[in-house]
Amino acid sequence: MANVQTRARLDGGDWVITGQKVWTSLAQWADWCFVLCRTEEGSRRHHGLSYLLVPMRQPGVEVRPIVQLTGTSEFNEVFFDGARTAAGNLLGAPGEGWRVAMATLGYERGVSTLGQQIGFGRELAEVVETARRTGAIDDPVLRDRLVRSWLELRIMRLNALRMLRPEAGPEVSIAKLYWSEWHRRLGELAQAVQGRAGLVAGADGELGELQRLYLFSRADTIYAGSSEIQRNLIAERTLGLPR
Numbered sequence: 001m002a003n004v005q006t007r008a009r010l011d012g013g014d015w016v017i018t019g020q021k022v023w024t025s026l027a028q029w030a031d032w033c034f035v036l037c038r039t040e041e042g043s044r045r046h047h048g049l050s051y052l053l054v055p056m057r058q059p060g061v062e063v064r065p066i067v068q069l070t071g072t073s074e075f076n077e078v079f080f081d082g083a084r085t086a087a088g089n090l091l092g093a094p095g096e097g098w099r100v101a102m103a104t105l106g107y108e109r110g111v112s113t114l115g116q117q118i119g120f121g122r123e124l125a126e127v128v129e130t131a132r133r134t135g136a137i138d139d140p141v142l143r144d145r146l147v148r149s150w151l152e153l154r155i156m157r158l159n160a161l162r163m164l165r166p167e168a169g170p171e172v173s174i175a176k177l178y179w180s181e182w183h184r185r186l187g188e189l190a191q192a193v194q195g196r197a198g199l200v201a202g203a204d205g206e207l208g209e210l211q212r213l214y215l216f217s218r219a220d221t222i223y224a225g226s227s228e229i230q231r232n233l234i235a236e237r238t239l240g241l242p243r
Contacts, residue, residue: 003045006037006080008052013087015039015052017060017080023223027063027076030056035080036101039094049097051104053089060084069215071207075223105172105225113160113179117153120179123186123213124149130210131193145189152182173225173233180220180227187217 006019017037024033033054040048056063060083065073092100128146131137137146159175190210191198198214201207207215221227235241 004036004038004049006035008035008037008039008050010087011084014084015087015090017052017054017083017085019080021078021080023075024063024078025075025223027056027078028065028073032056033078034091034104036097039097043095046098048095049101050094051091051097051100052085053091054080054083054085058083069218070212071205072212074216113156113163113175116179117157117160120153120156120183120186123190124153126209127186127190127193130190134193134195134197136193136195142189142192145185145192149182149186149189152178156182171234171238173230174238176224177227177230177234180224183220184217187214190214 004019006017006021008015008017010016017035019037021033021035024030027033033056035052035054036049037052038048039050043049054061056078060081062079062081064077064079066075066077067073068075127149128137131142131146136142156175156179159178163172163175191214194208194210198208198211201211225233236243
């Protein structure tokens, strides 16, 4: 992310933005987005970046949905060609964008799980109900996996509550690694309780809810910081291990 090439320059009372942003979740419905862009000519890596809040409904903003494995387009590529936002829509000071972006990621990886785990709970309830319907719940191995998922979801909520403080620390990487790996396992469990039916799309090619859960959960260990990156952060910033 520190290699961002999207640029913005001041033109009177506006920032003028040129570049592109990949993986903007729900951009096709959003009224606003944030853009981390380079505002200091000649700057490199995490220096010279600014964090702008940008209205989406304007000329110069083009959203291109990206079709995923699920057949839906949850995330998008966004192109900026002279898009504008008011100078006052700068979050933090010019050149401090990296610090603001890291704080944003900290909350995304940590305390935001408080809301996220409510949706996870609904998904787990659907998996359990499907296991009852298919008889998979009678399999002791699958039943053990269901119980473990329930217990781990409770732990997830407690860890999210621990993040409720003014500034998130490096341990948010532990929370992110935990929930993303948990959700991917839930997707695999969703397929297991369906049996062979989970391998076949509907007559019209439509996927079921649990099939989409499985396919989408493959992205959990990539977005908001991949599991590999999170393990590095835990090792270096929490455990104090060498790079």
